[in-house]
Amino acid sequence: xxxxxxxxxxTFKGMIFLLCSxxxxxxxxxxxxxPEQLPLTVDFLQISIANADVAKKYPGAIExxxxxxxxxxxxxxxxxxxxxxxxxxQKGQALFKIKAEVFNEQVNNSSATLKAALAAQAxxxxxxxxxxxxxxxxxxxxxQLQTAEANYEAASAQVTQAKAMLNSSxxxxxxxxxKAPISGYIGRIPNRIGNLVTPTDLVPLTTxxxxxxxxxxxSLTEADYIAFMKEKGLQxxxxxxxxxxxxxxxxxxxxxxxFASGNIDRTTGSIxxxxxxxxxxxxxxxxxxxxxxxxxxxHTALLVPMASVKDIQDKYFVFSLADSNKVAMKPFEIEGKSxxxxxxxxxxxxxxxxxxxxxxxxxxxxxxxxxITKSSLGK
Numbered sequence: 001x002x003x004x005x006x007x008x009x010x011t012f013k014g015m016i017f018l019l020c021s022x023x024x025x026x027x028x029x030x031x032x033x034x035p036e037q038l039p040l041t042v043d044f045l046q047i048s049i050a051n052a053d054v055a056k057k058y059p060g061a062i063e064x065x066x067x068x069x070x071x072x073x074x075x076x077x078x079x080x081x082x083x084x085x086x087x088x089x090q091k092g093q094a095l096f097k098i099k100a101e102v103f104n105e106q107v108n109n110s111s112a113t114l115k116a117a118l119a120a121q122a123x124x125x126x127x128x129x130x131x132x133x134x135x136x137x138x139x140x141x142x143x144q145l146q147t148a149e150a151n152y153e154a155a156s157a158q159v160t161q162a163k164a165m166l167n168s169s170x171x172x173x174x175x176x177x178x179k180a181p182i183s184g185y186i187g188r189i190p191n192r193i194g195n196l197v198t199p200t201d202l203v204p205l206t207t208x209x210x211x212x213x214x215x216x217x218x219s220l221t222e223a224d225y226i227a228f229m230k231e232k233g234l235q236x237x238x239x240x241x242x243x244x245x246x247x248x249x250x251x252x253x254x255x256x257x258x259f260a261s262g263n264i265d266r267t268t269g270s271i272x273x274x275x276x277x278x279x280x281x282x283x284x285x286x287x288x289x290x291x292x293x294x295x296x297x298x299h300t301a302l303l304v305p306m307a308s309v310k311d312i313q314d315k316y317f318v319f320s321l322a323d324s325n326k327v328a329m330k331p332f333e334i335e336g337k338s339x340x341x342x343x344x345x346x347x348x349x350x351x352x353x354x355x356x357x358x359x360x361x362x363x364x365x366x367x368x369x370x371x372i373t374k375s376s377l378g379k
Contacts, residue, residue: 040361041369044321044353045308048374052301052338057244057291060218060275064209064286066182071204072098072197073175085189089180089208096178096205098197103173110169114162121159124152184210185285209286214279216243217260218292219270231296241275242293245283251290253278296336302344304332308356309342318348319355319362321370327355329364 080097083089127148134140187207191197197205220228231238243251260274275292277284284290310317316334319327332347348354353372355362362368 039325039367039369040358041371042327042358042362043356044370044372045305045356046372046374047302047304047344047348047350047352047354049300049350050303052298052303052341052343054296054298054336054338054343055242055293056224056296056336057293058218058220060216060290060292062284062286062288062290063215063217064184064211065213065215065276066184066210067286068181068184068208069204070095070178070181070206070208071199071201072096072178073199074098074103074172075196075198076100076102076176078191078193078195078197081189081191081193083186083189085186085206087186089183089186091180091183093180094177095180095186098176098178100173100176103169103176106169107166107173110162110166114159114166117155117158117162121152121155124148124155128152178205180208182208182210184208185282187286207286211279211282211284211286214277214284214286216255216275216277216290216292217272218275219265219268219272222264222269222271225264225271227296228294238295242295243275243277244291244293246289250293251277251284253280255292257294298335298338298343301335301338302348302350303338303341304344304348304354305356306337306340306342308354308359310359316342319359320348321353321355321368321372324367325370326365326367327362329362 076098078096079099082094082096089095128145131140131145131148135142135145185208187209189206190203191205228238239257241255241257243253243255245251255275255277258274258276260272264271273292304318308318310329315331317329317331320330322328330347333345335343335345337343353370355368356373358368
């Protein structure tokens, strides 16, 4: 076994001491080289009461001001189709033609029946005129005159009935040519030439829509309806609404709001409203969808910039300036959005100072150097 001499031991201890000394001074120098970290300078906004407008969007369904389902009023085979799907037609323009031979024959038959009835009426009238002087001369009895007059009345009734039948057959013949009851755009045409069409068909020949003016139907919940009615007496032009089209762009024309129903639906708990918009460019079509924008004015709102808010699991937080220039992470609830700001519902009071910058690096209790500005939001 190797034994260390006294001299070797002293040399080894000296080396250990030297190494520890070097490590101590090295750590001390590194500590002296690192400067002390100063508090972060942060901009704060002092919250104050402001005015704000909140836009709320409701999904709606577009309909033309007039939508007509065209159906055949007589049964027959479709002979002609004069229009194409999507065509714009004028009122009175011919659209469909049903084979009319049967109806024309009915007109001829009714006309012949009327002529026969008129001839019978004329004969009955001659009989009355012939018997009347004979009765006055007491050549024949009064009963014969009464019989002749009754025959005349029966013949006249036959004439009236024949005229009605003729008019009815003419109407049926006219129904074989289907015309546009209004001006508008033609919808889908499911039938083809040669198809049998009847008045009892579930599917119409086509749908005709007048879209010079369009209606957008949407619904409000009972709570939104009550809030809207409260605002109606306080806010000007509350019946003027905007429209967001299916592509996300705002429609160029403003609309007017009307009620589509006077009652709240028991099943859905909502009430139907109707917004009326002009459609001079025919951009909006019946059957489409859009969003109706209702504006609500707040006159004593507290606004917080969205950029100063942390959204964590659908909860909203801000960093508020507390005592000793420390920040506190504070939850709050929002009422809605106004431009790039949130409207505060609860959790933040007037006069509080909210961090605007360095949101991502701030932590609860961190000391900062505050730079405060007063709120000018919504003014």
